[in-house]
Amino acid sequence: MLQDRFGRAVEYVRLSVTDRCDLRCSYCIPKGFKDFAEPEDWLTFAEIERVIGAFVRLGARRVRLTGGEPLLRRGVVDLAARLAALPGLRDLSVSTNGTQLARLAGPLKAAGVGRVNVSLDSLRRECMAEVTGCDSLPQVLDGLKAAKAAGLTPIKLNMVLLPGVNDQDVESMVAFCIEHGFILRLIEAMPMGDSGRSVGYLDAQGVLARLRARFDLRPQTVSLGGGPARYWATADGRFTLGVISPISQHFC
Template sequence: MLQDSFGRRFYYLRLSVTDVCNFRCNYCLPDGFQCDKSIPEFLSLKEIGVYAKAFAALGTEKIRLTGGEPALRRELPEIIAQCKQTEGIKKVAVTTNGYNLPSVIDSWHDAGLDALNVSIDSLNPANFKKITGHDRLHKVLVGIERAQSLGVRSIKINAVLLKKDNASEIDQFIEWLKNKPVTLRFIELMQTGDNEAFFKKQHLSGALIIEELINKGWQPIIKAHDAGPAEEYWHPDFQGRVGVIRPYSKDFCKSCNRLRISALGKLHLCLFANQGIDLREYAQAGDAEQLSKAITGLIMNKTPSHLLHQGHSGMIQHLSMLGG
């Protein structure tokens, strides 16, 4: 089992397959994806297979495919299938903005998709367009309904908390869960290299939401060992669950169970690390064993915590770089 010097075990890999995103979310890429040079050569299907095999050999059980927007990789179904067929990998998930979800979810499901996370920052079409730059809320919701009808086991909706743009919709979001068997996760806005002014205007603490949930009878859920960072709650009168992700909370990193590989094959020991560590040579050589050995040595350099509370976001200029 992959374990760092603080005793944290890592069951969960977040693997970015592209940095490119087709949304213009005001908290991430308000001017859209910018590429000064030619788009770099992202990890190939073969290379992704080597990373999956190497991490599986170290006890990783869950792979989440992220971006940018992973649906922009036409071979995403093949990537899902390859990860799913890797011995030791029990769960394959995708995080998407849902732009073309109705037309692709069947192929993802057929490839072996176990879990789906979809970003929906507003349930109001006009506000959704204002935040994301796209009038696609209806399409996204249709895609989610299709995923449910196919039997995708785990569906989560991600909503970034924005004090001025969607805080007034929190009650509407929660009421939406009355008859929706999904998990809605409110995510605290995080400061990155290029959103400092926006962060100061829009950051809202998730602690306020947790306090309100508890006061209304919501009860905490014990985390699974491969679960993400959300604190989740259930209520007997609701089919859905509510999660809150609070990266600025005390001891947030104490239960960290995940590592990240960028679309260029770099290992990021933390989302907000100062740099990624290039391991692509092992993947290009098809050497999963040596890749596993390299990861095992590097994990001991993982720090006890990020430094977000000090305003330090490492190399992350925007969350599209590593899928958040």
């Protein structure tokens, strides 16, 4: 079994299958950036299967496909099927910006993917265009509809908190998640690189306090995944909120 120096079992692996993305989010990719890795340098599917197979034999039980945008990797559904078939793997998930989900949600579910995390920073079309660099909201909403219809569950929406950009949209995102049965996760922007430092910082604790008072959120002791989010839920269980706060509450 893989263990860290505190004796904790390591059972969660995140696998980046490409660094390429079809969006240019303001907090992620610098304007004009084109220095992506060349495909011939990527691990092949056979190599990925071999590496993840080794992790599973060492006790990993959960694998998440990430990027860049992982659904841009040609043949990613076939890769998912190969990984889902590994004996001992219990949970295969995907983090995505949602632009490709409308066509791939069903095939991914059939291949063995159980759940998805989708980046969605606002329900306002103009705000999403500002953040992502293109008119992406209709594609993402279509992708969420397809993911829900395919039975991918739970669906978590990742919302990066951006001061003066989408801080006024949090309550509408909560209402949207209650309506559709999604989990909302609020993420503090990491000041990494010029892009991360330029978007500013919004303390998630202030937003959390606002939401706890309005929706009577209660802390949850059960983790909903292998990541660093802390979770709260309404008393009736209709809504769950996760907070990833690397600045205000260091999780490392």
